[in-house]
Amino acid sequence: MSTRSQLQFVQRVEQTSETDGHADRVAQVYRHSDGYPASVLRDLAQLKELLDATRAERGPGYTAATFVFLDKLSTVGLYLDGDPERTIDAAQPANLLKPSNMEHLDQPLFLLGHGVENPADGIHGDEEYLYVVELPTENPFDEPTEWTVKVSGHSAFPRWDGPTDEGFERASWQFHGPLETALADVVTE
Numbered sequence: 467m468s469t470r471s472q473l474q475f476v477q478r479v480e481q482t483s484e485t486d487g488h489a490d491r492v493a494q495v496y497r498h499s500d501g502y503p504a505s506v507l508r509d510l511a512q513l514k515e516l517l518d519a520t521r522a523e524r525g526p527g528y529t530a531a532t533f534v535f536l537d538k539l540s541t542v543g544l545y546l547d548g549d550p551e552r553t554i555d556a557a558q559p560a561n562l563l564k565p566s567n568m569e570h571l572d573q574p575l576f577l578l579g580h581g582v583e584n585p586a587d588g589i590h591g592d593e594e595y596l597y598v599v600e601l602p603t604e605n606p607f608d609e610p611t612e613w614t615v616k617v618s619g620h621s622a623f624p625r626w627d628g629p630t631d632e633g634f635e636r637a638s639w640q641f642h643g644p645l646e647t648a649l650a651d652v653v654t655e
Contacts, residue, residue: 471501493530496581588631
């Protein structure tokens with residue numbers, strides 16, 4: 467059974483006379499499997515470590531795209547080498563782009579399992595967890611700063627019968643604080 471989740475990567479826009487009327491920058495990702503806090507928070511910590519080391523953090527859109535890329539990359543290994551029926555050679559990753567190499571695979575995980583969502587559409591309604599990753603508003607070339615995360619309670623938001631467009635606003639959060647603290651507090655529960 468899948469543990470579905472939605473993640474919002476948010477960069478707060480401070481309201482000034484120049485930005486009045488502009489909303490926060492938000493990128494939203496649907497994750498079909500492994501959406502429970504221990505998995506998502508570990509993946510976020512790995513993502514942050516990589517972005518900090520490479521100075522590649524560029525706001526919500528790039529961060530969300532990299533999150534999806536790393537998640538998909540982690541499942542590609544299931545389809546490379548090892549199985550004689552699989553025709554994808556790890557030394558030739560372009561083989562992944564040939565549909566004829568996928569004919570024997572029924573819905574490969576690395577092609578599915580994630581969606582880039584329109585935050586205005588809310589959530590599907592069958593997710594079990596919601597997450598908000600608050601990114602710093604500093605220049606990405608400055609020293610890395612801490613990410614703040616919010617982790618919903620299990621199914622603690624409107625679902626099938628609720629206004630899913632308000633899911634994030636109406637969620638009950640089991641944790642709100644630094645990512646490092648979430649790893650220590652939420653993952654060990």
